[in-house]
Amino acid sequence: MNITEIIVVSLIKIVLVIVMILVAVIFLVYFERRISAWIQYRIGPNRVGWKGILQTTADVMKLLLKEDIVPSASNKTLHTLAPIIALFVAFSTYAVIPFGPDVTIFGYQVKLMVADVNIGVLYVLALTSLGVYGITFAGYSSGSKYSLLGGIRSSAQMISYEVSMGFSVAGVLLLSESLNPQKIVLAQSGWMWNAILQPIGFITFVVSAFAETNRLPFDLPEAEPELVGGYHTEYSSMKFAGFFLAEYANMIIASAMITTLYLGGWQIPYIDKLGLGVTLTTLLQVGAFFLKVIFLLFFFIWVRWSIPRFRYDQLMSLGWKVMFPLSIINIIWVACLIMIFNL
Amino acid sequence: MLTEFGKIFVFVLLAVVFVAIVIFFAKLIRPSRITHEKTKIYECGEDAKGSPWVKFNIRFYVVALIFLIFDVEVVLLFPWALSYKEYGTYGFLAGIIFLLILGLGMAYEWRKGDLEWARPKITPPELKNTSNKTEKINS
Numbered sequence: 001m002n003i004t005e006i007i008v009v010s011l012i013k014i015v016l017v018i019v020m021i022l023v024a025v026i027f028l029v030y031f032e033r034r035i036s037a038w039i040q041y042r043i044g045p046n047r048v049g050w051k052g053i054l055q056t057t058a059d060v061m062k063l064l065l066k067e068d069i070v071p072s073a074s075n076k077t078l079h080t081l082a083p084i085i086a087l088f089v090a091f092s093t094y095a096v097i098p099f100g101p102d103v104t105i106f107g108y109q110v111k112l113m114v115a116d117v118n119i120g121v122l123y124v125l126a127l128t129s130l131g132v133y134g135i136t137f138a139g140y141s142s143g144s145k146y147s148l149l150g151g152i153r154s155s156a157q158m159i160s161y162e163v164s165m166g167f168s169v170a171g172v173l174l175l176s177e178s179l180n181p182q183k184i185v186l187a188q189s190g191w192m193w194n195a196i197l198q199p200i201g202f203i204t205f206v207v208s209a210f211a212e213t214n215r216l217p218f219d220l221p222e223a224e225p226e227l228v229g230g231y232h233t234e235y236s237s238m239k240f241a242g243f244f245l246a247e248y249a250n251m252i253i254a255s256a257m258i259t260t261l262y263l264g265g266w267q268i269p270y271i272d273k274l275g276l277g278v279t280l281t282t283l284l285q286v287g288a289f290f291l292k293v294i295f296l297l298f299f300f301i302w303v304r305w306s307i308p309r310f311r312y313d314q315l316m317s318l319g320w321k322v323m324f325p326l327s328i329i330n331i332i333w334v335a336c337l338i339m340i341f342n343l
Numbered sequence: 344m345l346t347e348f349g350k351i352f353v354f355v356l357l358a359v360v361f362v363a364i365v366i367f368f369a370k371l372i373r374p375s376r377i378t379h380e381k382t383k384i385y386e387c388g389e390d391a392k393g394s395p396w397v398k399f400n401i402r403f404y405v406v407a408l409i410f411l412i413f414d415v416e417v418v419l420l421f422p423w424a425l426s427y428k429e430y431g432t433y434g435f436l437a438g439i440i441f442l443l444i445l446g447l448g449m450a451y452e453w454r455k456g457d458l459e460w461a462r463p464k465i466t467p468p469e470l471k472n473t474s475n476k477t478e479k480i481n482s
Contacts, residue, residue, distance in 0.1 A: 014354045018361065064369045072382040073395060084362060091358035095351045115350040122421070123351075143395040144384045156403050159410040166417035173424035233385055238369040242362070313460035316406070320458045324413075325449070328442055331420070338428065339435050 005108065013114050017094055025248045029056045032248075032301050039305045060241060068237040073143030082141060083235070083242030086134030090249035093127050096120035097256045098182045100266045100286035112266075112286065113182065120181040121169060124257060125162075128212060131250070132158045135214075135231050138243070142234035150230030153220050153312065160319040161211035161218075167327035168205040171198050171334045172261050185265030195262040197337065201330035202262045204323050209254040211319065214247065216304040220312055255296035263292050405457055416445055 030045070030053060037044025045052035070079055100112040117123060132155050139151015172194050173179065176187040188194060195202040211218040227233075232243050259265055266289035271281055310318065384391045423441070427434050452458055 010350050010353065014350070014357055017354070018357060064365075065373055067374050067376065067381075068369075069377065069381050071384050073384055073391075084359075084366075087362050088355070088359060091362075092351070092355045095354045114354050115347040117347045117351065140396075142384075144391075145386070145395055145397050148395060148397065149399065152399055152403055156406045159414075160406060163410060163413045163417065166414065167420070170417065170420045170424045173421060174427050177425055177428055179421075179425070228385065228387075237373065238366055316460040317458065320409075321453070325446075328446065328449075331424075332439065332442060335427065335435055335438055339432070 009108060009110060010114070013110075017114055018091070021091060021094055021249060021252070024252055025245055026056045026060075028248050028252065028297060029059075029244075031297075035298070035301045036305060039302075063237055063241040066237040068239065069234075071143055071234050074234065075141040075143070078137045078141035079234075080239070082134050082138035083239045083246070085137065086131065086246035087242050087249075089127050089131040089134060090246040090253065093124050093253045094256075096123055096181055097253070097260060098185055098265060099289055100282060103282050111182075116180070116182060119179045121173070121179045121184070121261070124253075125166065125169065128250075128253075129158075129162055131212075131246075134243075134246070138235070139231040142231070144234050146228045146233045147231050150227045150233070153227075154214065154231060157214075157218065157220060157315060157319075158212055160316060161208040161323065164204050164319065164323040164327040165208035165212065167324070167331060168201040168208065169261065171201040171327075171330045174331070174334045174338060181260050181265075185260055185267060188264040188267060189269075191269050193262065193264045198330055198334050200326055200333060204327045204330065205262065206258060207318075207323055209258060210300070210303070211315075213250045213254050213300075215251065215300055217307040217310050218315060219309060220315060251297060251300055252293070255293045255300070258296055259289060259292040263296075265289060402460060409452060409457065412448070413445075 033055070034044045034052070036042075045055040048054040048058045070076060095114040096117055098111075098113040102109060102111050104110070135154045135158075136151050139147045139149075139154070142148070172184060175194065175197065176184040178184060178187070214220075229235075232240055235243060266285040268285060268288045271284065276284070384395065386392075420438075420441070423434070423438055427438065430437070
């Protein structure tokens with residue numbers, strides 16, 4: 001491939017991924033509302049479009065046309081910057097997620113990910129920890145007591161769970177010997193999924209992912225009964241939509257990371273023994289990746305309506321006294337596993 | 344030549360441009376009739392009292408300090424995890440000793456009550472005596 005071809009292929013992939021994120025977020029919001037209604041025995045949105053499928057689009061249009069109110073007591077620059085940071089972080093992490101194996105389209109070798117960097121996992125960890133800034137800035141700059149408390153709570157929560165997340169990832173790295181997401185997926189061939197080999201690490205990572213995305217049962221930063229809207233109390237119009245979109249985009253990236261690190265990514269166990277064609281195998285594998293992600297997203301919504309919210313001291317003691325020791329035990333477990341079985 | 348990080352840069356750039364376009368477009372079509380009442384801080388319908396930057400619990404700083412220590416340890420652990428299989432038993436022992444020291448630090452924090460979110464209970468000695476006396480009288 002010459003340089004022009006590389007640039008064209010990369011641009012096509014980038015535009016495709018960005019469009020995919022936007023469409024996925026819009027449908028995720030719709031499905032969350034429908035599934036919530038289904039679990040609570042309600043009807044849910046069913047008027048806009050076929051079965052209410054255009055509801056989110058209509059909501060976005062409404063937010064576009066809403067007046068943008070910035071409180072006079074706020075720090076204007078930080079107030080505007082906060083949702084942009086949140087969205088930027090949510091979008092940029094998608095660049096390193098592998099959707100499938102390398103494929104050959106029209107004679108070109110194409111990797112099914114935007115960028116194949118050798119430190120992919122580190123890149124995702126670094127960017128997700130930047131997400132704290134968006135929320136802290138929003139809380140600090142609004143000039144409201146509720147926002148400040150929400151922002152501080154959120155940053156303490158996110159940094160607490162980030163530690164156990166990092167330690168869980170170290171367990172994955174022990175087995176894969178690489179920070180490259182594609183190589184981590186390839187290391188989980190057959191039934192050697194990390195979720196099966198290191199169940200403790202899988203559980204700590206999933207719980208930390210819930211806490212990092214501020215989803216129930218860990219949505220303390222925006223606990224409605226006590227903090228009104230938490231860090232986005234003073235946000236309206238497109239800036240509010242920015243936080244909203246970022247939250248759902250973070251949910252998708254969390255599911256994609258869990259799939260890549262623990263559930264074998266795009267791999268289907270023993271598919272090469274079925275003797276299917278190359279094209280069909282690839283299509284099935286890409287489909288498997290999206291199915292796993294969709295299942296995890298459903299799991300996120302399911303948990304939201306099954307488990308009540310934690311108290312703040314319970315949240316902190318769960319993070320430091322349960323998840324953190326468990327993730328250290330997981331590292332020792334994986335290290336012993338490699339020593340004994342020579343994996 | 345477009346390197347892999349160059350692709351990430353283009354990706355991020357496109358995402359930022361997209362967000363900027365949406366915000367600019369929204370600015371063109373939305374109304375703007377700001378009044379004094381609208382720009383007030385929400386505080387359940389009351390006029391906001393005092394500074395919005397209220398004092399908050401000192402525990403948040405303690406949590407941030409503990410995070411700082413342990414997150415650095417995560418960074419130290421990653422290179423060990425990546426080259427673990429090359430070093431065999433030596434690597435295993437080195438890792439276990441490192442984790443042991445980490446666990447000791449953790450146990451110290453725990454014992455000192457820094458992981459406790461609610462304030463630890465302190466019972467002054469005089470109070471204990473009075474309670475003993477009352478118990479004696481009662482019995």
